Structure formats: C-alpha cells, structure tokens
Amino acid sequence: MAEPVKLIGTFGSPFVHRAEVALRLKGVPYELILEDLTNKSELLLRHNPIHKSVPVLLHGDRPAICESLLIVEYIDEAFDGPPLLPIDPYDRAMARFWAQFIEQKCAKPFWMALWLNDGDKREVFVKEAKENMALLESRLHGKRFFAGDTVGYLDFAACGLALVLGVLAEVTGLSLVGEDEFPLLRRWADDYTSEETVKACLPPREQLVAHFSGKKDRIKLAVNAMACQM
Amino acid sequence: MDHQQEKVQLFGMWASPYVYKVKWALSIKGVEYEYVEEDLWNKSRQLLKHNPVHKKVPVLVYNGKPVAESDVIVQFIDDVWKGHGGRILPEEPHERAMARFWARFVPDKLSPPIWKWFTTAGGEEQDAAHDAAMEQLRVLEEELAHGGNEFFAGDSVGLVDLSLGALAYVIPMYEEIIGERLVIEERFPSLYAWMGRFLAAPPVKDHLPPMEELKLRFRAIREYFVKNA
Numbered sequence: 001m002a003e004p005v006k007l008i009g010t011f012g013s014p015f016v017h018r019a020e021v022a023l024r025l026k027g028v029p030y031e032l033i034l035e036d037l038t039n040k041s042e043l044l045l046r047h048n049p050i051h052k053s054v055p056v057l058l059h060g061d062r063p064a065i066c067e068s069l070l071i072v073e074y075i076d077e078a079f080d081g082p083p084l085l086p087i088d089p090y091d092r093a094m095a096r097f098w099a100q101f102i103e104q105k106c107a108k109p110f111w112m113a114l115w116l117n118d119g120d121k122r123e124v125f126v127k128e129a130k131e132n133m134a135l136l137e138s139r140l141h142g143k144r145f146f147a148g149d150t151v152g153y154l155d156f157a158a159c160g161l162a163l164v165l166g167v168l169a170e171v172t173g174l175s176l177v178g179e180d181e182f183p184l185l186r187r188w189a190d191d192y193t194s195e196e197t198v199k200a201c202l203p204p205r206e207q208l209v210a211h212f213s214g215k216k217d218r219i220k221l222a223v224n225a226m227a228c229q230m
Numbered sequence: 231m232d233h234q235q236e237k238v239q240l241f242g243m244w245a246s247p248y249v250y251k252v253k254w255a256l257s258i259k260g261v262e263y264e265y266v267e268e269d270l271w272n273k274s275r276q277l278l279k280h281n282p283v284h285k286k287v288p289v290l291v292y293n294g295k296p297v298a299e300s301d302v303i304v305q306f307i308d309d310v311w312k313g314h315g316g317r318i319l320p321e322e323p324h325e326r327a328m329a330r331f332w333a334r335f336v337p338d339k340l341s342p343p344i345w346k347w348f349t350t351a352g353g354e355e356q357d358a359a360h361d362a363a364m365e366q367l368r369v370l371e372e373e374l375a376h377g378g379n380e381f382f383a384g385d386s387v388g389l390v391d392l393s394l395g396a397l398a399y400v401i402p403m404y405e406e407i408i409g410e411r412l413v414i415e416e417r418f419p420s421l422y423a424w425m426g427r428f429l430a431a432p433p434v435k436d437h438l439p440p441m442e443e444l445k446l447r448f449r450a451i452r453e454y455f456v457k458n459a
Binding site for chain 2: 050059062063065066067070071073074077078089090092093094096097100101135
C-alpha cells in the first residue's frame with residue numbers, strides 16, 4: 001500500500017501550486033493541509049524550522065522536504081509517471097537555469113513593482129522585470145509551454161508569473177505589462193491556467209482576486225517596509 | 231554515453247569560489263577539460279556569447295553547448311558523467327532532495343551573514359552579523375554531526391560539501407584578516423574537522439586557489455569596506 005503523502009500549504013500560493021500540480025501529474029493522491037501563515041501551526045514549524053514556510057512535503061515517515069522546486073524534483077524522482085523534468089541532461093540543465101532565473105530575476109522585481117507606493121522605485125523594478133521578461137518571452141518561441149507540448153518543471157517554476165499577469169494586475173489595478181507587450185507570455189499564462197491538471201488545483205480566479213484583495217494592505221505594508229531597508 | 235569525442239571547456243576566474251566548485255565536481259568525475267581564465271574587467275567575446283544572461287563565470291561549455299550557474303553546472307556534470315568517478319548526488323530520491331536542500335542552505339542562509347561580518351567595519355552591526363553567522367553555523371554543525379559521516383552525505387565529497395567547500399579556506403582567511411574567530415573547534419567540532427578533511431580530499435587538494443594572492447585580495451576588499459563605512 002502506498003505511503004501517505006501530505007502537503008502543507010496555504011491558499012493562493014504559487015509555490016504550493018508547484019508541488020500540487022506535480023503530485024497530480026504523477027497521479028499521487030495527497031492530503032492538502034492549509035496553513036494560516038499569520039498563525040503558523042506546530043506541524044509546520046516542526047517540519048520546516050529553518051525557513052518556516054510552505055510548501056512542505058511529507059511522504060510517509062520520511063523527514064519533511066521543503067522548498068517548492070526541490071519538492072517538484074523529488075516528486076519527479078520518487079514517483080512513477082510522466083517525467084516532469086526533461087530527460088536529456090542538457091535540457092534538464094536549461095530548465096534548472098531558467099527556473100533559477102525566474103526566481104531570482106523576475107519574481108522579485110515584479111512583486112516589488114506591484115506593491116510599492118513610491119512611483120520612482122516602482123519604475124526601476126518594472127524596468128528590471130520587463131528586461132527579464134523579454135528573455136523569458138524568447139524561450140517560448142515555437143513552443144506552447146516552456147517544457148514543450150505539455151506542461152513541465154519550468155512551467156511550474158513560472159506559474160507565479162501567470163498569477164502576476166492576471167489576478168494581481170486586477171487586484172492592484174496596475175497594469176505593469178502593456179496589452180501589446182509579451183504576447184507569447186500572455187498566451188502562455190492563458191494556456192497554462194486552462195490546462196486540465198493545472199486548472200484542477202487552481203482556485204477559481206474570483207476567489208484568488210478576493211483573497212489577494214483582502215491581503216492587499218498587509219502585503220503593501222510588508223513590501224514597503226522591506227523597500228526602506230534596501 | 232560515449233565520452234570519447236567530447237570537448238569540455240570551463241570559463242573561470244582564479245578567485246571565484248563558484249569556479250572552484252565546478253573544478254572540484256569535474257575532478258570527482260575525472261573529466262578532462264580546457265580551462266579559460268577570464269579578466270572580469272574585460273570579458274571575452276566568448277564568455278559573453280556563452281552567458282549572455284548573466285555574463286558571469288563559471289560557464290561550462292560541453293560540446294559547444296554552454297551551461298551557466300554553478301549549482302546547475304554541478305548537477306549537469308553529475309548527470310552527464312553518471313557512472314564515472316564518484317557520485318556527486320546520492321542515488322536515493324529523498325537523500326537527493328536533502329542534499330539539494332542543504333546545498334542551498336549555504337548561499338541562502340550561511341554566506342550572507344558571513345559576508346556581512348567580513349564587510350562591516352565594526353561595532354554592533356558587525357557583532358550582529360557575527361552572531362547571525364554563528365547561528366547558521368550551529369544549524370549546519372548539527373546536520374553534519376547528526377549524519378555521522380566524514381562528509382555531509384557519506385564517505386566522499388558530494389553536493390553539500392561542494393557548496394560549502396570554499397568556506398573551508400575563506401573562513402580562516404577572514405578570521406585572520408579581521409582578527410576574530412568564527413569556526414572555533416570547541417564550538418563546532420564537526421565543521422572544524424570537516425574543513426581540514428575537505429581541503430585534503432583527493433578531488434580538492436590539487437585544485438585550490440593561490441592562497442597568498444587570495445588573502446591579499448580579501449584584505450583589499452575589507453579595507454575598501456572599512457574605508458567606505
């Protein structure tokens with residue numbers, strides 16, 4: 001009998017989403033435990049004492065696995081099913097390279113740009129984010145998804161961008177990306193969020209909009225405080 | 231995989247710890263390669279062609295195909311030369327996940343306070359950085375001691391050791407330059423012993439940077455930060 005799989009997560013998190021979609025693509029049943037990150041459970045703190053963040057994967061009795069992209073790689077290696085990462089070593093290296101790029105060079109500047117009060121500072125981040133988005137856009141030439149014809153590791157890594165381009169743009173009222181800008185990325189965001197397995201573990205758009213609208217002030221406070229220290 | 235016809239180049243810089251991480255990985259696998267030293271103030275056209283995104287070293291070029299970012303390169307090396315030389319990542323999926331986790335701990339959690347400690351002139355701010363570094367070292371010490379092995383994942387140098395590796399020679403240099411200890415044997419017995427073991431390990435010992443030159447470089451860096459505090 002298969003060992004139970006538990007995923008500790010929180011509503012609306014693209015990081016948690018990465019782990020969920022990976023489990024579903026592999027056909028692995030799991031129990032999703034939703035956390036309120038303003039009131040972290042003993043379970044979460046016990047299993048992720050270093051980062052105290054979600055997602056956390058618990059597979060049977062094994063020590064917890066933390067960090068979303070590491071979790072995705074683990075799921076790929078520990079369970080049978082369609083491969084989530086490319087098979088070829090060079091293609092695999094490229095997937096990891098671009099996932100790292102997204103995490104370090106795209107996600108953060110866009111996040112900052114969405115929530116900063118200071119217009120000038122925001123412009124700096126927007127400029128940086130767009131330069132990097134252009135590089136990502138070029139990776140989609142001739143491809144439906146970053147991973148090819150079907151979704152894979154790099155698409156999961158980029159899922160936060162889909163959130164940024166869609167839901168968060170609506171919540172903040174800020175259209176950081178013009179209608180004519182990044183057509184391939186926009187198309188990718190639509191294709192990704194409507195893909196069958198992805199859709200099954202994505203909350204409906206209205207729920208996400210409501211959720212982030214509710215958190216708006218808290219996020220703004222935290223981001224603007226962080227910006228002062230930079 | 232046929233390794234007969236392959237061509238491997240490594241673009242690097244003599245003082246970069248990330249370049250050494252790749253050199254050690256290549257050494258573990260017994261890979262022959264051509265090393266190209268870059269002047270980072272005057273980057274070659276080749277480097278810019280191979281790493282247009284970050285324009286940094288190290289870059290590994292395998293049969294004309296470039297791979298950048300040291301963590302990505304090391305895993306690539308482990309994949310391509312699977313079955314040759316030593317293992318960089320363990321075999322079992324959960325152990326692999328743990329290795330990747332602890333390998334990331336070093337740049338994410340440990341290196342920043344150490345760098346802060348080294349580049350802060352003095353006073354409370356520097357003390358705070360020192361304490362923060364000690365706290366992260368304690369976490370790593372516990373992990374290493376808990377494993378009970380010579381190296382983080384077993385008897386030979388692996389992914390986590392490679393990630394931490396440069397600190398084995400960098401920390402003692404920082405300690406000497408600042409005049410303050412960080413990895414004290416009594417406080418961190420496993421890490422202290424690991425440092426000596428790592429520097430003497432076969433894939434590492436003949437691939438270390440010129441220490442005196444590196445020390446001079448670090449002294450200059452510290453002077454710059456102290457002066458501009």
